[in-house]
Amino acid sequence: MQLSNSLYDRLKWFVLIFLPAFAVLAAGIGDIYYWSFVEQFVSVVNLVAVFLGTILQISNINYRNGGGTHGVTTA
Secondary structure, eight states: OOOOHHHHHHHHHIIIIIHHHHHHHHHHHHHHTTOTTHHHHHHHHHHHHHHHHHHHHHHHHHIIIIITTTTOOOO
16 A cells, blocks of 8 residues: 555654654543543553554655655666
8 A cells, every 4th residue: 555645744743743642641631630541541542653653664664665666767
């Protein structure tokens, strides 16, 4: 599956900026209001962020190694 640059950039922002910030927000609010299972929820959000970050990095490496050019060569 090939991602457009725009989609890749949006996913990268979501994984690198939004998910970690959301995890911190959830942890802080959960501690203030004594929510049960907040630690488990934050752990799940962080695990998803790491998983998606790994997938995006693999996609980036494949693209830079020629997987995204589809046979197009430059002079």
